[in-house]
Structure formats: structure tokens, C-alpha cells
Amino acid sequence: MNNTLALIKPDAMQKGFKDEIRKDIMDNGFIIAEEKTLHLSVEQAEGFYSIHKDKPFFEELVEFMTSSETHIMKLEKANAVSEWRNLMGATNPAEADAGTIRAKYGTDISMNATHGSDSNENAEIEINFFF
Ligand code: ATP
Ligand code: MG
Secondary structure, three states: OEEEEEEEOHHHHHOOOHHHHHHHHHHOOOEEEEEEEEOOOHHHHHHHOHHHOOOOOHHHHHHHHOOOOEEEEEEEEOOHHHHHHHHHOOOOHHHOOOOOHHHHHOOOOOOOOEEEOOOHHHHHHHHHHHO
């Protein structure tokens, strides 16, 4: 078993998709090992996405991630990192495969419903950031 960190971002929370996304996660064989809902502070959002601090969209990203509550989950499954990224779909919901979470629940390239760790190393760092 491996772990990854999943977030249900403020757009999907605001639209009431939390329970549907949790169901999709469990229907796809993940175990939700830990979870909590938080309204991220600016410091938390900047720290969590610090890898993107020099990107042109950083300010927009922090503003979005602090706009309302985020649901935070530690997921367990074999190959959890790649399995969760496959279930989420592409970063831009307009390019995500039909049936993926971002295609179903995402708004646009910024407000794209969910986050997933991109490597086992970052999964460990991100899980320790929130749990
Ligand atoms: P995440 O890290 O949230 O799982 P990702 O790994 O698919 O997403 P990243 O390149 O890490 O994509 O970007 C982090 C987040 O920054 C994206 O999920 C999205 O919310 C936002 N973002 C990425 N690219 C853009 C962009 N061009 N314009 C606006 N926001 C963007
Ligand atoms: Mg990423």
C-alpha cells in the first residue's frame, strides 16, 4: 500500500461536490485513512504550493485556495500517487478525459476541483504538512 495527499479544493466544496468526490474515491478502491476540513490561511496556501511561488498564476492560486474551505484526505492504495492522478484527470478540466473528477467537477484551469501529490516523496511531505 502507498499513500497520497488529496484535496477537494474550494470550488468543488462551494458547489457541494464533497460527498460525490469522496464516493468516487472509495468506489475506485482507495481507503481514506485520515481526513479533515480546513479553511486554509494565506501562510498555509503559500507554504503548500511554495514550489509554484515564481509562477505567474501563484497569486491567483493562493487567493483561490484561501477563498473558502478545503477538504484534506490521506489516501491509501497500491500506487496511490499515480492512481489518484489518473482518477483526477488533467490539470485543465477542459482537457481532462470524460469521467475523471476534474472533467466532472472542475471549473477551469485554476479552479480544478482537486489536488493530488505528484511523487511518493512529495506525498510524504504533503501528508506531513497537514497531518
Ligand atoms: P495540483 O498540484 O493542484 O494537483 P497539478 O499537479 O495538476 O495540480 P500544477 O502544475 O501542480 O498542476 O499546478 C498547481 C495548481 O495551480 C493547479 O492545480 C491549478 O489549480 C493551478 N494552476 C496551474 N496552472 C495554472 C494556470 N496556467 N493558470 C491558473 N492556475 C493554474
Ligand atoms: Mg501539482
